[in-house]
Amino acid sequence: MRSLSLTFCAATAAAAAMSLSACAAQAHPQHPNGPGGSGTVTVTPSRAAPGGEVELWTDACGKATSARGTSEAFSSEARFTEAGKKGLHATARIRPGTAPDTYDIRVTCEGGHGRATGTVTVVHRTHPSPAAPVRAGGGGTATLAARQAATGQDGSTVPYAVAGTALGAVAVGAFALRGARRRRVRG
Numbered sequence: 001m002r003s004l005s006l007t008f009c010a011a012t013a014a015a016a017a018m019s020l021s022a023c024a025a026q027a028h029p030q031h032p033n034g035p036g037g038s039g040t041v042t043v044t045p046s047r048a049a050p051g052g053e054v055e056l057w058t059d060a061c062g063k064a065t066s067a068r069g070t071s072e073a074f075s076s077e078a079r080f081t082e083a084g085k086k087g088l089h090a091t092a093r094i095r096p097g098t099a100p101d102t103y104d105i106r107v108t109c110e111g112g113h114g115r116a117t118g119t120v121t122v123v124h125r126t127h128p129s130p131a132a133p134v135r136a137g138g139g140g141t142a143t144l145a146a147r148q149a150a151t152g153q154d155g156s157t158v159p160y161a162v163a164g165t166a167l168g169a170v171a172v173g174a175f176a177l178r179g180a181r182r183r184r185v186r187g
Contacts, residue, residue: 041069041105041118049123050098056080059087060116061109073103073122080107098122 039060048054056078061067067088069078075093083089088109100122107116 038114039116041107041116043105043118043120046119047121047123048094050094051096052094054092054094054120056090056092056105056107056118057083057087058107058116058118060107061088061114064088064110064113067107067109067114067116069105069107071103071105071120073098073105073120078107094120094122100124 039058042057044055044057056069058067058080061080065082065088067080067090069080069090069092071078071092073094075095078090078092080088080090102119102121105118105120107118109115
């Protein structure tokens with residue numbers, strides 16, 4: 001019976017440690033190399049045809065309220081503005097006539113207090129599409145879901161870590177109870 005107590009104590013300690021680390025990760029959002037350091041640019045969609053538009057997101061600028069992004073694939077410089085707690089946001093149009101390839105994106109934060117990099121892949125347009133599609137129904141929802149996933153909104157791993165911890169604790173408990181029943185049956 002003593003081994004059953006030890007098993008439960010070990011499972012509880014492991015679950016508590018994982019829960020605390022998951023909570024700490026939620027309380028302190030991660031900035032690559034710290035706010036105002038260097039980071040990445042999230043591009044939605046990551047593949048676009050010439051003439052298409054992409055959305056850009058970055059949280060590498062810390063408390064800066066603006067940034068500028070450039071790429072050989074863009075028609076003009078992308079100007080980032082605040083997007084609440086999500087960081088900075090911009091839209092950019094892919095230059096018509098851009099050859100299919102992967103292009104670098106470079107972002108410089110306001111006052112030079114941070115930089116971010118990313119890539120966008122330009123592809124051939126396979127079929128004509130409207131110049132200004134209506135963002136309604138499934139198409140608009142898909143764009144919003146992709147943006148939320150890119151910015152971490154509703155994409156947090158903390159709930160999954162907590163759920164995994166709870167399931168692990170249940171599995172350890174079930175294993176311990178099964179062992180205790182087997183010993184009782186034998187004895």
